[in-house]
Amino acid sequence: MWRSKTxxxxxxxxxxxxxxxxxxLFAQPAPPSGAFRVDLPADAPVALVSAxxxxxxxxxxxxxxxxxxxxxxxxxxxTQRRIRGVSMLVLAQEVAAGGKASVTVPALDVAPGEAFPxxxxxxxxxxxxxxxxxxxxxxxxxxxxDLTFYGPNRLNSRRTxxxxxxxxxxxxxxxxxxxxxxxxxxxxxxxxxxLGRLASMPRLDIQVARAGRATVQQSTPVRFAALSxxxxxxxxxxxxxxxxxAELRIxxxxxxxxxxxxxxxxxxxxxxxDHQGRQFVAGSLPAAVQLPARARATVxxxxxxxxxxxGARPPEFAxxxxxIGLVEFDDGEIWVPMVAVPAVTxxxxxxxxxxxxxxxxxxxxxxxxLR
Amino acid sequence: MTRRHISEMDLALASAGDLGLAGRLxxxxxxxxxGQCAAALAQYAEVSRALRDSSGxxxxxxxxxxxxxxxxxxxxxxxxxxxxxxxxxPEARALTPDAAGWRxxxxxxxxxxxxxxxxxxxxxxxxxxxxxMLSAVAEASAEGVGIHExxxxxxxxxxxxxxxxxxxxxxxxxxxxxxxxxxxxxxxxHVALED
Numbered sequence: 329m330w331r332s333k334t335x336x337x338x339x340x341x342x343x344x345x346x347x348x349x350x351x352x353l354f355a356q357p358a359p360p361s362g363a364f365r366v367d368l369p370a371d372a373p374v375a376l377v378s379a380x381x382x383x384x385x386x387x388x389x390x391x392x393x394x395x396x397x398x399x400x401x402x403x404x405x406x407t408q409r410r411i412r413g414v415s416m417l418v419l420a421q422e423v424a425a426g427g428k429a430s431v432t433v434p435a436l437d438v439a440p441g442e443a444f445p446x447x448x449x450x451x452x453x454x455x456x457x458x459x460x461x462x463x464x465x466x467x468x469x470x471x472x473x474d475l476t477f478y479g480p481n482r483l484n485s486r487r488t489x490x491x492x493x494x495x496x497x498x499x500x501x502x503x504x505x506x507x508x509x510x511x512x513x514x515x516x517x518x519x520x521x522x523l524g525r526l527a528s529m530p531r532l533d534i535q536v537a538r539a540g541r542a543t544v545q546q547s548t549p550v551r552f553a554a555l556s557x558x559x560x561x562x563x564x565x566x567x568x569x570x571x572x573x574a575e576l577r578i579x580x581x582x583x584x585x586x587x588x589x590x591x592x593x594x595x596x597x598x599x600x601x602d603h604q605g606r607q608f609v610a611g612s613l614p615a616a617v618q619l620p621a622r623a624r625a626t627v628x629x630x631x632x633x634x635x636x637x638x639g640a641r642p643p644e645f646a647x648x649x650x651x652i653g654l655v656e657f658d659d660g661e662i663w664v665p666m667v668a669v670p671a672v673t674x675x676x677x678x679x680x681x682x683x684x685x686x687x688x689x690x691x692x693x694x695x696x697x698l699r
Numbered sequence: 700m701t702r703r704h705i706s707e708m709d710l711a712l713a714s715a716g717d718l719g720l721a722g723r724l725x726x727x728x729x730x731x732x733x734g735q736c737a738a739a740l741a742q743y744a745e746v747s748r749a750l751r752d753s754s755g756x757x758x759x760x761x762x763x764x765x766x767x768x769x770x771x772x773x774x775x776x777x778x779x780x781x782x783x784x785x786x787x788x789p790e791a792r793a794l795t796p797d798a799a800g801w802r803x804x805x806x807x808x809x810x811x812x813x814x815x816x817x818x819x820x821x822x823x824x825x826x827x828x829x830x831x832m833l834s835a836v837a838e839a840s841a842e843g844v845g846i847h848e849x850x851x852x853x854x855x856x857x858x859x860x861x862x863x864x865x866x867x868x869x870x871x872x873x874x875x876x877x878x879x880x881x882x883x884x885x886x887x888x889h890v891a892l893e894d
């Protein structure tokens with residue numbers, strides 16, 4: 329019995345020592361202090377109340393270092409106007425020269441003096457040690473209820489948030505009309521249909537290579553169809569689309585300004601279909617253009633888009649459909665389509681998720697509140 | 700047109716039964732069509748028979764072997780000279796019993812390489828190379844949206860629980876829109892390779 333007790337004690341001590349050693353060896357150290365910085369101008373309409381990045385960590389990955397910075401920023405509206413959207417620019421040193429990232433939170437309704445959270449989760453891969461400020465978060469823009477904008481707009485967040493707001497108002501107006509015609513039943517049916525479309529959409533992984541750097545081998549032309557958007561100030565006239573397996577290139581798109589106003593930016597949305605009949609809402613082609621009234625322009629973008637579908641064979645594209653998704657005139661005014669074109673818009677998705685979490689009454693109340 | 704003949708060496712070996720099966724068949728088929736080679740083969744056969752019919756003891760002496768060697772060498776040289784008169788480029792002929800087999804093997808290998816090369820060149824091949832070959836890449840996946848170049852990269856991570864729609868901009872950027880399942884807040888992550 330004495331021998332059994334002793335061996336048990338030895339085993340326990342050994343196990344404890346091994347556990348401690350493992351903890352020391354495999355513990356993920358925290359990033360150095362000052363690795364993450366939030367920089368807001370003094371006159372910004374939002375102020376930083378707190379920034380919590382307690383879950384951040386650093387880990388070696390091969391010859392590089394992986395830094396995970398997980399933070400919840402608590403921001404406060406310091407103006408007398410309601411805020412509809414906020415966009416933060418995320419910058420990292422030594423990553424893809426010229427590359428930028430942003431976190432945008434549209435669909436807000438923040439009252440004066442009210443605080444709201446904004447989550448920033450960033451993974452940084454870099455060779456060498458993690459020293460100094462690794463990630464800097466700056467304010468890129470704030471959109472107010474009256475559609476005025478504040479901020480440097482380095483990643484065109486004004487356009488993004490304004491387009492979101494205009495499309496959201498359009499979609500809510502259409503849903504309200506549906507409620508007036510068919511009541512809550514019609515609204516519920518629409519929410520269920522949206523959730524169904526969301527569930528049926530394939531989960532995509534997408535890669536985009538920088539212009540001119542992709543090595544393109546044999547490509548085959550893909551049929552392109554331009555969707556006519558009623559009231560669109562710009563019309564798509566033709567496009568060249570090339571496919572090579574699961575890769576797509578749209579090197580050339582031609583368009584014409586049908587309006588009497590100059591256009592400085594066009595976003596062409598496009599959907600793809602493969603030979604198996606699967607539909608992909610694969611992306612958009614933003615393009616800064618100089619398009620005077622009634623003029624034509626050709627946008628050339630020779631970059632490769634590689635698409636893979638989670639858990640399925642890579643697509644082989646049969647057709648691409650393009651449509652004008654957004655137009656920005658020279659004076660800054662934004663045009664969006666009068667009808668929703670993608671399978672599920674952002675506002676539809678938001679309201680459908682609200683229906684799933686809180687029920688149809690919450691959705692109806694939201695529609696009336698934001699009328 | 701100059702007819703290609705069997706080499707004198709092969710004729711002599713065939714007449715003595717010292718040629719391999721493939722060689723003997725080749726000589727036999729050719730001799731059926733070529734009177735000159737048939738005559739030469741018969742002559743060598745006659746010499747071989749004469750040698751076999753002569754006294755065995757004398758053949759075994761060193762002097763007899765030497766004389767036999769000289770006679771055979773003379774006959775071979777006579778045959779080669781006669782062959783050169785008929786075919787000015789006897790060097791082009793195969794000199795080894797298995798030459799035909801090697802030739803066939805080389806031809807088949809060449810054809811295989813040509814056919815395989817043609818198929819490989821015509822087969823459509825997608826763009827090769829991941830991040831280590833492309834200088835900068837933007838990507839959108841279930842994990843998040845990011846940009847990377849070589850060993851350096853930045854990714855905006857998707858939340859653990861979300862309902863998302865993936866978007867991609869072909870101007871060298873990627874975008875993802877998702878909704879927090881708990882708060883219902885909409886977030887758009889966007890990365891761009893260029894201004």
